[in-house]
Amino acid sequence: QKEVEQNSGPLSVPEGAIASLNCTYSDRGSQSFFWYRQYSGKSPELIMFIYSNGDKEDGRFTAQLNKASQYVSLLIRDSQPSDSATYLCAVNAGGFKTIFGAGTRLFVKA
Amino acid sequence: AAGVIQSPRHLIKEKRETATLKCYPIPRHDTVYWYQQGPGQDPQFLISFYEKMQSDKGSIPDRFSAQQFSDYHSELNMSSLELGDSALYFCASSPPAGTHNEQFFGPGTRLTVL
Numbered sequence: 430q431k432e433v434e435q436n437s438g439p440l441s442v443p444e445g446a447i448a449s450l451n452c453t454y455s456d457r458g459s460q461s462f463f464w465y466r467q468y469s470g471k472s473p474e475l476i477m478f479i480y481s482n483g484d485k486e487d488g489r490f491t492a493q494l495n496k497a498s499q500y501v502s503l504l505i506r507d508s509q510p511s512d513s514a515t516y517l518c519a520v521n522a523g524g525f526k527t528i529f530g531a532g533t534r535l536f537v538k539a
Numbered sequence: 540a541a542g543v544i545q546s547p548r549h550l551i552k553e554k555r556e557t558a559t560l561k562c563y564p565i566p567r568h569d570t571v572y573w574y575q576q577g578p579g580q581d582p583q584f585l586i587s588f589y590e591k592m593q594s595d596k597g598s599i600p601d602r603f604s605a606q607q608f609s610d611y612h613s614e615l616n617m618s619s620l621e622l623g624d625s626a627l628y629f630c631a632s633s634p635p636a637g638t639h640n641e642q643f644f645g646p647g648t649r650l651t652v653l
Contacts, residue, residue, distance in 0.1 A: 461640055472629055472644040473582065517581060521640045525570060525587040525595040532581055 432456060433520050435530035443538050448505040450533050452518030455499070462494055462501045463519040466512075467532065473517055477503070508537040541565055543645030545630050551651045552620050560615040560648045564632030570594065571613040572642055573605060574629040582629060588613055620652045 434453050442448045450464075461480045465473035479485045479492040479501065491504040501520075505512055515532040522528075544563040552558050564571050570589045574582035575598075584597035588607035599605070602620075607613045617624060627649050631642035 463641060465644075470627075472647050475641055475643060478641050519642075525572070525589060525640065526584060526597065527572075527640060527642060528584070529581045 431530070432528045433518055433530035435516075435518050435533045437531055438534040439536050440533055441536045441538060442508050444508060444510060446508050446537075448508045448512065448535055448537070450503040450505070450516050450518075450535065452501045452503075452520075452530055453499055454501070454518075454520045454528075456520070456522045457496075457499065459496075459499075459520045459522045461521040462492070463521070463527070464490075464492060464501075464503045465517040465519060465529075467515045467517055469515075476516075505535075508535075510537045510539045513537045543630055543632050543643055545628075545645040545648050547648060548646065549649050549651075551653065553653055554620060554622060556620050556652075558617045558620060558650060560617070560628055560630075560650075562613045562615070562630030562632075562645060564611050564613070564630075565634075565643055567634065568632035568643075569611060569635050570633045570640075571607055571611070572631040572633070573599075573613070573615050574631065574644075576627045576629060576647075578626075585615070617650075622652050625650055625652045 463478045467473045477492045489506045493502045517532045518530040572587040573585040576582045585599040591607045605615045627647045631644045
């Protein structure tokens with residue numbers, strides 16, 4: 430079992446819909462959780478991070494964390510074609526090592 | 540805002556040659572991370588440095604070494620290159636301790652080994 434698991438997708442949603450991306454992790458000691466967006470051939474770009482249970486909203490993005498279920502998600506409201514990318518979930522269990530999931534490919538259809 | 544700088548952006552080497560990749564973190568960031576990303580794969584953590592000392596080690600081959608210098612820039616040295624080393628190499632930096640280790644990535648160096 431990988432330490433950070435994501436559905437590889439592709440996840441396809443119509444423009445204007447809500448895209449829901451999910452991630453589970455195995456280390457119960459994990460403390461910080463990150464969502465990165467990566468366009469093909471480009472570097473990962475930090476979208477949000479969350480470290481407390483509950484929701485955290487930033488513009489069209491909402492991160493949700495449930496430590497009891499070891500689950501973190503990212504909701505993208507009013508999805509745009511420019512949101513089409515791979516979304517990487519990353520988890521830090523303290524210290525300097527952050528583990529990335531394999532990413533979910535999102536396609537937003539115009 | 541200043542970002543992480545990596546050089547070179549592209550590098551072509553022959554098998555068994557050596558390569559040096561450079562990373563300049565965001566100003567006032569004291570931690571640097573190196574990742575390797577193959578086609579269609581997630582970034583694999585190689586090594587990190589905090590305050591010029593190695594802070595963590597991932598799947599870095601013994602043929603590779605890295606260091607962080609007094610100005611906080613870092614270099615990844617790769618020797619006896621193999622075809623399988625062809626990948627994107629990202630450097631990331633994070634701000635001083637007390638934050639949650641959010642990492643900001645550089646544009647990457649694309650290494651091709653022929």
